Amino acid sequence: MLCQECRRAEANIHIVKQVNGKQTEINLCEQCARKKEELDFTFEPQFSLHKLFTSMLNQGLIGAREEKEAAALQCPTCKLTFAQFGQIGRLGCGSCVGAFEERLKPLLRRIHAGSTHTGKVPARARIRVRRLRELDKLKEELQQKVQKEEFEDAALLRDQIRDMEQEMSTESKGEKE
Amino acid sequence: MKQVQFSLSRWMEGSGPDIDIVISSRVRAARNIAGHTFPCLAAADETAAVFNKVNSALGGKPGLASFTFWPMNKLSDLEKQSLVEKHLISLFLARESNNGALLLREDEALGVMINEEDHLRIQSILPGLQLEEAWSETDRLDDIIEEELEYAFDQKYGYLTACPTNIGTGIRASVMLHLPALIMNRQIGRIIGTLPQVGLTVRGLYGEGTEVIGNIVQVSNQVTLGQSEEEIISNLHSVVRQVIEQEQNARQALLDKERASLADKAWRALGLLRYAQVMSSREAIQLISDLRLGYDLGLIKTVDHKLLNELLVLIRPGCLQLLAKRELNDRERNLERPVQIKEALDRHRTKVDKGT
Ligand SMILES: [Zn+2]
Ligand SMILES: [Zn+2]
Numbered sequence: 001m002l003c004q005e006c007r008r009a010e011a012n013i014h015i016v017k018q019v020n021g022k023q024t025e026i027n028l029c030e031q032c033a034r035k036k037e038e039l040d041f042t043f044e045p046q047f048s049l050h051k052l053f054t055s056m057l058n059q060g061l062i063g064a065r066e067e068k069e070a071a072a073l074q075c076p077t078c079k080l081t082f083a084q085f086g087q088i089g090r091l092g093c094g095s096c097v098g099a100f101e102e103r104l105k106p107l108l109r110r111i112h113a114g115s116t117h118t119g120k121v122p123a124r125a126r127i128r129v130r131r132l133r134e135l136d137k138l139k140e141e142l143q144q145k146v147q148k149e150e151f152e153d154a155a156l157l158r159d160q161i162r163d164m165e166q167e168m169s170t171e172s173k174g175e176k177e
Numbered sequence: 178m179k180q181v182q183f184s185l186s187r188w189m190e191g192s193g194p195d196i197d198i199v200i201s202s203r204v205r206a207a208r209n210i211a212g213h214t215f216p217c218l219a220a221a222d223e224t225a226a227v228f229n230k231v232n233s234a235l236g237g238k239p240g241l242a243s244f245t246f247w248p249m250n251k252l253s254d255l256e257k258q259s260l261v262e263k264h265l266i267s268l269f270l271a272r273e274s275n276n277g278a279l280l281l282r283e284d285e286a287l288g289v290m291i292n293e294e295d296h297l298r299i300q301s302i303l304p305g306l307q308l309e310e311a312w313s314e315t316d317r318l319d320d321i322i323e324e325e326l327e328y329a330f331d332q333k334y335g336y337l338t339a340c341p342t343n344i345g346t347g348i349r350a351s352v353m354l355h356l357p358a359l360i361m362n363r364q365i366g367r368i369i370g371t372l373p374q375v376g377l378t379v380r381g382l383y384g385e386g387t388e389v390i391g392n393i394v395q396v397s398n399q400v401t402l403g404q405s406e407e408e409i410i411s412n413l414h415s416v417v418r419q420v421i422e423q424e425q426n427a428r429q430a431l432l433d434k435e436r437a438s439l440a441d442k443a444w445r446a447l448g449l450l451r452y453a454q455v456m457s458s459r460e461a462i463q464l465i466s467d468l469r470l471g472y473d474l475g476l477i478k479t480v481d482h483k484l485l486n487e488l489l490v491l492i493r494p495g496c497l498q499l500l501a502k503r504e505l506n507d508r509e510r511n512l513e514r515p516v517q518i519k520e521a522l523d524r525h526r527t528k529v530d531k532g533t
Contacts, residue, residue, distance in 0.1 A: 078214050090294070090339045092218035094211060094329035097337055097344070104341060111342055113376060114403020117335025119346040122328050123320070 003029035053086050056107060075099040128168075135164055179245065181256035183499050186263050186285035186302065189490065191482030193305020197473040198421050200353040200393070200486065203264070204311040204410070205300035206319055207338045207347035209329040215339040216275065216292045224276040224292050231291050234325035235280065241321065244288075249277040255504070258495025264302060266290055287314050289322070294339050295347075297322065304482075306417060308350055308410045316406070335402065345402030350413050354420065357392040357470045358427035365389070368420060376400045377416060391462035391489075392470075396420070432474055443471020447479070450488070451522055456514045461492040484525045491517050 003011040009029035073082035078092035082100055085091060097104060108115060138161050145154035188201040209215060213227050228248075235241055249257065249270065257271040265285060270277045270293045281288040290298040299322070301314035329337040336347040343349070359365045369379045381394035396417060398409045431439065446467035449456075469485045471477040490496055492514055498505050501513050 078218055080218060088217065090217045091215065091337075091341065092339075093214045094209060094331075094337045097331060097334050108341060108344065108402060111399070112345065112402035113400040116333055117331075117345045117402060119335060119348075119405040119409075120316070120319075122323050122330050122336075124323065124327055 001027055003027065003032050005029070005032035052110065053089060053107065056110065073100060073103065131164070131168060135161065135168075138164070181247070181252060181259060181499070183259065183491065183496055184285070185483070185487060186265065188264075188286065188302045188304045189483065189486040190304055191484075191486050193303060193307055195421055196305040196482055198355055198424050199306040199417070200355055200489075201264070201302055201304055202307045202311050202350075202352050203300060203302045204308065204315045204348060204350045205298055206315050207295040207336065207343045207349075208297040208299065208319065208322070209337055209339070210296045211327040211329045213296065215294075216296065217294060217339055219275075221275055224274075227292060227296050228276040228278060230326065231280075231289075231297070232278070235289075235322065238321065238325070241280070243283045244280050245283070247279040247281060249274060249279070255495055255498050259493075259499045260495075262493040262495050263490055267293060267298075269293060287318060289318070295343070304486075306352065306414070306421070308352065308414050308417075312348075312350065312406060312410050342399070343401050346404070346406050346409060348401055348406050348409055349397055350410055351395050351397035352413070352417050353393060353395050354417070354424075355393055355466065355469060355473075356389075356420070356424050357466055358431050359420075359424050360389050360392050361431065362427050364423065364427065365394075368423070369394075372396060372416065373399075375412065375416060377413065390459060392466045393462075428470075428474060436476070439474060440471060440476040442467050443474075443477045446471070447477065450515075450518050452519075453515050455511050456492075456518070457511055458492050458494070458514070461514060461518065462489070465489055465492070479529070480525065484521065487521055488518060491521060 001011045003009045004027050006029060009031065011027035011029055074080070075092060075096045076099060077095035080092035080096055082103055085096070085100065091097065091100075105115065138157055142154055142157040142161065145151075145157060188203075193199075210227060210230065213219070214223055216224055216227075219227075232246060235244075236246070247260075252260075257266070260266045260279065261268055261271050263285070265281060265288055266279050267290065270279070270290050274292050276292050278291040279288055280291065286303055287301045288299075290300070299315050299318050301311040301318075303311050303314075331337055335345040336343075338344050338347050356365060359368065372379050376399050378397050378399045379394055380397075381389045396413065398413050400409065404412070446464040450461070450464050450468065465485060465488050468477065468480060469482075472480050472482075472485065491500060494505075494510055497510055497513055497517060500517050505513055
């Protein structure tokens with residue numbers, strides 16, 4: 001058996017570890033085991049997303065039945081594929097969640113207490129969300145004015161919406177630079 | 178360039194609520210900067226861009242005057258390892274990060290890891306059971322940073338993180354507990370079995386059988402999505418309170434039954450720590466635990482929590498070599514360890530004798 005840390009030397013040390021009452025066996029070479037003995041006092045997280053992912057895939061919970069289709073899913077921004085995500089257990093960018101949403105849902109349900117964030121909202125997002133809501137309201141009003149053929153009011157609203165949209169797009173450009 | 182010194186972090190100072198059982202409380206928040214690939218998938222120029230962006234955004238900020246910026250590539254392996262051993266950075270940041278850095282406040286109670294698994298990991302560590310206080314420190318620094326940098330945030334999924342286990346609040350709250358009595362009377366197994374059912378994770382270093390080395394376990398939240406930060410913190414807090422109560426009861430029962438042998442064990446531990454000539458970290462961590470229990474039960478008075486925490490950290494290889502000011506192999510470390518332990522004990526005794 002090869003050492004699971006360096007994958008080079010023969011594993012002649014077998015450590016049985018308990019995490020959450022479950023036993024896991026770690027097989028290491030002498031050199032890696034010595035390193036590990038000292039470093040494990042650091043309590044690094046050991047939750048194995050990879051294991052959960054693989055078991056859920058095997059149970060057909062995240063699209064094993066249409067495996068090829070699922071594996072070919074790709075994030076348009078960072079180009080990470082769903083298959084790669086399964087291997088590394090990490091998402092590549094802020095767009096990945098949107099790209100893999102349907103496949104991630106069962107996984108997130110298994111790990112977490114709910115499927116929607118209920119905690120802190122960053123101040124910037126707060127402002128943008130508020131303005132987007134305002135914008136939606138104005139657009140709705142515009143529709144009503146047009147239907148009622150109150151064109152003067154409608155024109156005013158249209159200008160207001162255009163100004164707001166312009167303002168928001170230049171702001172977001174400024175942020176990207 | 179400044180060098181990392183062996184200094185005491187605020188969590189090591191040893192005063193705080195329930196300090197006889199809770200060694201420290203930590204809250205960490207994972208954050209990513211909008212428009213940048215997460216570190217694990219990013220090319221070197223992208224992690225460098227994030228590094229520079231964070232450095233220039235936070236560098237001159239008045240709210241961050243007492244912080245020092247430590248780029249990982251400017252630190253020696255020993256310096257980095259000593260930071261890991263004091264729980265100020267992760268092993269990942271020390272070993273595997275590209276353009277990784279640490280922004281650390283003077284008292285070492287608040288810091289930010291840059292280019293860890295996520296662009297930013299803001300964390301606060303305080304002594305004793307102070308989860309709410311640690312969250313409010315983290316929360317405030319999060320607000321200050323967010324004035325300068327736009328976060329990757331989704332209305333439905335909250336703070337977007339590299340690992341789906343952190344998505345939502347991005348919060349990992351944890352406490353380090355010293356539970357010698359619950360481990361001695363074997364009730365620990367039952368507790369470890371029930372905690373996952375309430376969304377908590379328990380970790381410790383296990384030896385053969387059910388022995389927990391150093392009697393120290395870490396309890397943390399697993400859930401980050403679907404609960405608010407306050408719910409996560411208060412859930413952990415109330416479970417930890419129950420564990421504290423059980424440990425207190427177990428200690429009392431132990432004291433009633435085996436007072437003399439507990440005192441003997443603590444004094445023997447002190448004797449070995451003071452006079453042994455060769456010592457592994459494994460032996461040292463067990464002796465420190467015995468001594469700590471003796472002190473917490475009022476059976477030995479010549480030490481205190483600050484000294485015990487200092488010992489707990491200085492016996493680790495990185496800190497040990499930093500103190501010795503040279504690199505040491507395994508064998509040399511086992512010789513150096515008793516030297517440094519004795520010096521720390523002597524420093525403490527001098528302080529006590531002077532009445533300070
Ligand atoms: Zn190896
Ligand atoms: Zn992506």
